[in-house]
Amino acid sequence: ISFVSIVVLCIILLGGCASEPNQEVNIIPQPQQVTVADGGFYLSPKTVINVVKGADDLQPACTFMSTLVEKSFGKALTVANGETKKNAINIFVDPSMKADAYDLTVEKNAVNMKGGSSKAVFYAMQSLRQMMPVGVEKGEKMDRIRIQNVQIQDEPRLGYRGTMLDVCRHFFTVDEVKTFIDMLALHKLSVFHWHLTDDQGWRIEIKKYPELTQIGSQRKQTVIGKNTGKYDGTPYGPYFFTQEEIKEVIQYAADRYITIIPEIELPGHALAALATYPELGCTGGPYEVCQMWGVFPEVFCPGNEKTFEFWEGVLDEVAELFPGEIIHIGGDECPRDAWKKCKKCQARMKQEKMKDEGELQNYTVHRIEAYLKEKGKRILGWDEILEGDVSKTAIVMSWRGKTGGIKGAKRGNEVVMVPNDYAYFDYYQSKDVDKEPFSIGGFVDVAKVYSLNPTEGLTAEEGKKIIGVQANLWAEYITTFSHAQYMLLPRMAALAEVAWTPQEAREYSNFLNRAKLLTQRYEALGYNFAKHILQESK
Ligand code: TNX
Numbered sequence: 001i002s003f004v005s006i007v008v009l010c011i012i013l014l015g016g017c018a019s020e021p022n023q024e025v026n027i028i029p030q031p032q033q034v035t036v037a038d039g040g041f042y043l044s045p046k047t048v049i050n051v052v053k054g055a056d057d058l059q060p061a062c063t064f065m066s067t068l069v070e071k072s073f074g075k076a077l078t079v080a081n082g083e084t085k086k087n088a089i090n091i092f093v094d095p096s097m098k099a100d101a102y103d104l105t106v107e108k109n110a111v112n113m114k115g116g117s118s119k120a121v122f123y124a125m126q127s128l129r130q131m132m133p134v135g136v137e138k139g140e141k142m143d144r145i146r147i148q149n150v151q152i153q154d155e156p157r158l159g160y161r162g163t164m165l166d167v168c169r170h171f172f173t174v175d176e177v178k179t180f181i182d183m184l185a186l187h188k189l190s191v192f193h194w195h196l197t198d199d200q201g202w203r204i205e206i207k208k209y210p211e212l213t214q215i216g217s218q219r220k221q222t223v224i225g226k227n228t229g230k231y232d233g234t235p236y237g238p239y240f241f242t243q244e245e246i247k248e249v250i251q252y253a254a255d256r257y258i259t260i261i262p263e264i265e266l267p268g269h270a271l272a273a274l275a276t277y278p279e280l281g282c283t284g285g286p287y288e289v290c291q292m293w294g295v296f297p298e299v300f301c302p303g304n305e306k307t308f309e310f311w312e313g314v315l316d317e318v319a320e321l322f323p324g325e326i327i328h329i330g331g332d333e334c335p336r337d338a339w340k341k342c343k344k345c346q347a348r349m350k351q352e353k354m355k356d357e358g359e360l361q362n363y364t365v366h367r368i369e370a371y372l373k374e375k376g377k378r379i380l381g382w383d384e385i386l387e388g389d390v391s392k393t394a395i396v397m398s399w400r401g402k403t404g405g406i407k408g409a410k411r412g413n414e415v416v417m418v419p420n421d422y423a424y425f426d427y428y429q430s431k432d433v434d435k436e437p438f439s440i441g442g443f444v445d446v447a448k449v450y451s452l453n454p455t456e457g458l459t460a461e462e463g464k465k466i467i468g469v470q471a472n473l474w475a476e477y478i479t480t481f482s483h484a485q486y487m488l489l490p491r492m493a494a495l496a497e498v499a500w501t502p503q504e505a506r507e508y509s510n511f512l513n514r515a516k517l518l519t520q521r522y523e524a525l526g527y528n529f530a531k532h533i534l535q536e537s538k
Contacts, residue, residue: 024148026517027130028493029188029500030510031154041106043089043132043145045073050088051081058093058118060255065089065125069132071139086110089128091121101155104128106147119257120155123188127152130521137524158454160416160468161499162191162261163425163492165484166475168198168272169293171239176481178252183488183527185256187496192253193261193328193470196241199271199290203240204262208313209276213240216272219289246321259324261380266311267300267364268334273310274298280307282342293440293476295333302364303344312371319375326395329368332382334361362388369394380416383408399472406457409465418470422452423495425487426474429533437486439477446515446533449494450508469499482528489522489529490515 025036049062066077077089084090089111097103097116102124105112111128115121131147133140165172165180172180177194184192196204202216218237241249253260270281271290278285282301290296300307318327336357339345349360361384369379369391380395383404390396395414398405405415417423420442427442449471455463471492478484493515497506515534522529 025150026514027127028518029497031152033153035151037149039149040146048088049077049079051091053092055093055118061122072136072142104152106150122257134521134524156500158468158499161189162193162470164193164472166195167203168201170475170479174245181253195263197265198269202272205242206314211276215276219291261326261328262322263328265330270300282338297335303348326380327377328380331385409462414467416468417454423471425471446494449491452498471495485528
């Protein structure tokens with residue numbers, strides 16, 4: 001064998017290896033800098049979680065770490081305070097670093113993690129977790145766990161990394177919502193957008209309006225599959241979250257450094273509320289909690305002061321309940337025909353000198369925004385809010401492609417990109433639709449999700465207005481949580497990398513290899529996922 005052929009062989013071998021993921025350091029989303037070193041650290045039941053420099057809200061992160069290996073070791077790791085030491089996970093919160101940035105070093109004698117905040121330390125822990133054998137996720141018995149020596153420096157591209165769950169069209173229980181939050185945490189996502197009201201169900205208890213969840217949380221019949229108009233005859237509901245349950249979910253999310261953004265839809269998607277209080281619609285009803293999917297002409301009446309009183313009463317409780325700054329007020333898909341025929345709406349328009357019903361919608365959004373501003377809250381709305389002269393402080397959620405987001409960013413609004421053609425997880429993820437569970441339509445495979453560049457089409461300055469990306473899981477055709485997981489995974493992994501990893505550091509084939517390994521973790525965790533999808537994707 002000649003020298004040249006050996007060199008060629010080496011190049012081929014190395015080239016082949018380069019695209020193979022490192023089995024030990026396989027992290028999604030891909031961290032900004034990873035330097036693998038020789039050797040490894042042995043985590044054992046004697047390893048201490050050692051807080052060298054803490055912060056007020058660090059405790060949930062420590063609890064996460066200490067209990068992660070509890071089942072495998074038969075004991076939780078001890079959490080202590082002290083100087084840097086050996087056989088420890090030494091933790092430093094260093095406020096001089098960027099809030100979401102972390103450094104993680106694994107060495108023979110210790111693991112050191114340093115983060116700009118407790119949240120960043122939690123992200124370091126998720127990276128460490130993904131370097132552990134998947135057996136820890138199901139409590140496989142182990143004496144010790146080898147972790148590859150490595151140095152990681154990391155921070156997310158975008159601060160808002162979200163997923164929306166629709167609990168209106170179909171309901172998911174508190175435990176299922178918690179599992180959903182666990183899934184967000186594994187992927188280092190930071191926002192849970194909770195879609196709580198819609199035509200087909202009002203799912204949040206409001207103490208001032210108890211009838212909302214007595215009447216608005218149930219449908220007379222359950223629609224079968226497609227919009228065939230056929231029903232299986234069984235009622236659906238009552239299904240809703242009490243305020244106590246919501247507090248429990250908020251705490252669960254906070255313990256994973258995840259913010260919940262509640263959504264209260266107005267002035268459209270209102271039938272569950274109108275069925276409860278028909279006087280809030282333009283015709284006075286009667287209305288029914290909707291049994292079919294779509295966009296319906298019966299919407300709230302913004303000509304009526306009582307409607308504003310109602311919204312304010314609801315938002316008072318929502319603002320009190322959810323500690324986050326942002327409240328989603330919907331704003332999408334609101335046909336205005338009823339307003340044209342409504343005396344009260346027309347009177348309000350005349351009084352306020354409005355040209356058309358679009359201005360009435362705009363007036364509504366402005367009034368609600370001003371109301372919430374007084375409570376220290378900011379509004380987020382679907383991109384229809386841009387149709388009027390929405391204020392610059394509103395955040396725009398771009399769902400009809402990226403167009404609304406680009407427009408919003410250019411006019412100076414902050415934007416969350418949720419383009420349906422990249423980030424709608426209710427769409428089919430395979431072209432072979434006959435083999436897939438029946439879905440609303442569309443096609444967004446994992447490659448398409450991955451190809452999203454949220455700041456494309458914007459200058460660097462305008463790009464700063466893109467504060468985040470999100471995926472939406474609408475649940476018209478998703479009746480079980482296991483099906484929800486199937487739609488979310490592995491696409492959520494692609495979304496997480498879009499949101500976290502700088503554009504220039506992303507490479508699809510490399511992602512695909514890591515994603516295949518991540519699915520082993522899904523399996524160990526008992527998450528349902530679309531198993532064939534990564535095999536199909538090129
Ligand atoms: C559009 S996205 C909707 C939802 C549907 C979804 C189905 C948006 C703001 N509105 O009401 O569930 O399409 O994909």
